[in-house]
Amino acid sequence: MxxxxxxxxxxxxxxxxxxxxxxxxxxxxxxxxxxxxxxxxxxxxxxxxxxxxxxxxxxxxxxxxxxxxxxxxxxxxxxxxxxxxxxxxxxxxxxxxxxxxxxxxxxxxxxxxxxxxxxxxxxxxxxxxxxxxxxxxxxxxxxxxxxxxxxxxxxxxxxxxxxxxxxxxxxxTRAAYHAAANLAASSLLAVLAEAQQVWAAIGLPAEAALPALLPLARGTLDAAEARGLAGALSGPVARGDAGVLRAHLQALDGLGAAHGHFYRELLSRQIELAAQAGRQPEALLAELRRLLAD
The missing domain is CATH 3.40.50.720 (NAD(P)-binding Rossmann-like Domain)
Structure with a gap:
């Protein structure tokens, strides 16, 4: 009934x-x-x-x-x-x-x-x-x-x-609240658009970027839901891999200053998440911060 x-x-x-x-x-x-x-x-x-x-x-x-x-x-x-x-x-x-x-x-x-x-x-x-x-x-x-x-x-x-x-x-508080909501929604599209532009700049088909990257993005969101933002962090910052991060920055700077600047802004936030996760020593995180500042 x-x-x-x-x-x-x-x-x-x-x-x-x-x-x-x-x-x-x-x-x-x-x-x-x-x-x-x-x-x-x-x-x-x-x-x-x-x-x-x-x-x-x-x-x-x-x-x-x-x-x-x-x-x-x-x-x-x-x-x-x-x-x-x-x-x-x-x-x-x-x-x-x-x-x-x-x-x-x-x-x-x-x-x-x-x-x-x-x-x-x-x-x-x-x-x-x-x-x-x-x-x-x-x-x-x-x-x-x-x-x-x-x-x-x-x-x-x-x-x-x-x-x-x-x-x-x-x-x-409504404007700040709504701005934060926009960061979590349509701003994700801006990050994907940046990834698509980088792929196109190195000769990969732009139309292949979204089908290739969406599963990665969904996996990241699923991990965040399961383990929180700091717990879901992966990639060179989470591993403390300064060499890979340096290579990323050199490659993106070579494609244009805007690409390198965008990447540095995003990774500076990732370093703070890495600090929250506590998986890397503070000395290594300080080295990564200096690398982004340089």
Whole structure:
């Protein structure tokens, strides 16, 4: 026998913005027993398409969506959050949360002045493919910020309904938090792109780089998950192999100063991980630091 639906954390939920994040969260919450009643979007057709997955949900104007809901999720671009917060008809007892990682809750001040509780609900996941993202929600982290204790409790409940792990953010830290998340996500692509450029510079087919290097990258991430960052470290820094590291630097400097500089920046962080792992004596790590500085 199937489990009964979850008790709704809010009586009525609305989304303003019908992009990839809304197309992931709204159906997931509806499937978990939450009552999603309205979707609004600059492109009305996008809102209509999303409502087809949400029984009892309507495609409305932003103003009508706010009037219809107890909790409003702003799943719009960062630049649009403050404008919407200033323009919409908030009311006492209502709640509004934006889903941006970088924008402070001060952008929602007009809603708060109108009597609404304000918060942030930022899932740490990639939403380029909503169907895939929905499968990855359970076990992912969501960063929650809310000064109102009742709203905080309800946002935690919504996270639990999706099997997500909540993490708290302090006011004023969102930009740094989001920058760190970007380092762990799209910045990995920059490292792979650099590897691809180096291969191409020495005559290897650029199109072969990604298929060859992705298993290596996945293996490294799997090791980090199992043993932590310092425990997963491998390569010349982990082995304390100054000769190989010197050869790397000479080769990359020969291809252009930018390649050598990029590599030095990355390896300086690796040396700190090696120090944390404690597998090499400090004298050897100091030698590696001098090599990078030279």
């Amino acid at each position: 199937s489990a009964p639906p979850a008790t709704p954390m809010f009586e009525r939920i609305a989304f303003i913005g019908a992009g990839r994040l809304a197309r992931t969260l709204a159906p997931a919450w509806a499937a978990a027993g939450q009552r999603v009643v309205a979707v609004a979007s600059r492109q009305h057709s996008a809102a209509q398409d999303l409502t087809l997955q949400l029984p009892g949900c309507q495609a409305l104007s932003p103003e009508a969506a706010v009037s219809a809901a107890d909790l409003v999720l702003l799943t719009v671009s960062d630049d649009a959050i403050a404008t919407l917060a200033s323009a919409l008809p908030w009311r006492v007892g209502q709640a509004v949360a934006h889903c941006s990682g970088a924008t402070e809750l001060s952008a929602l001040a007009p809603a708060e002045r109108a009597g609404a509780a304000v918060g942030g609900f930022h899932p740490l996941q990639i939403f380029s493919d909503p169907a895939r993202a929905a499968r990855l929600l359970a076990g992912s982290t969501v960063c929650i910020e809310a000064m109102d204790a009742g709203l905080s409790e309800r946002l935690h409940g919504l996270a639990a309904a999706l099997g997500m792990t909540p993490m708290h953010l302090r006011p004023g």
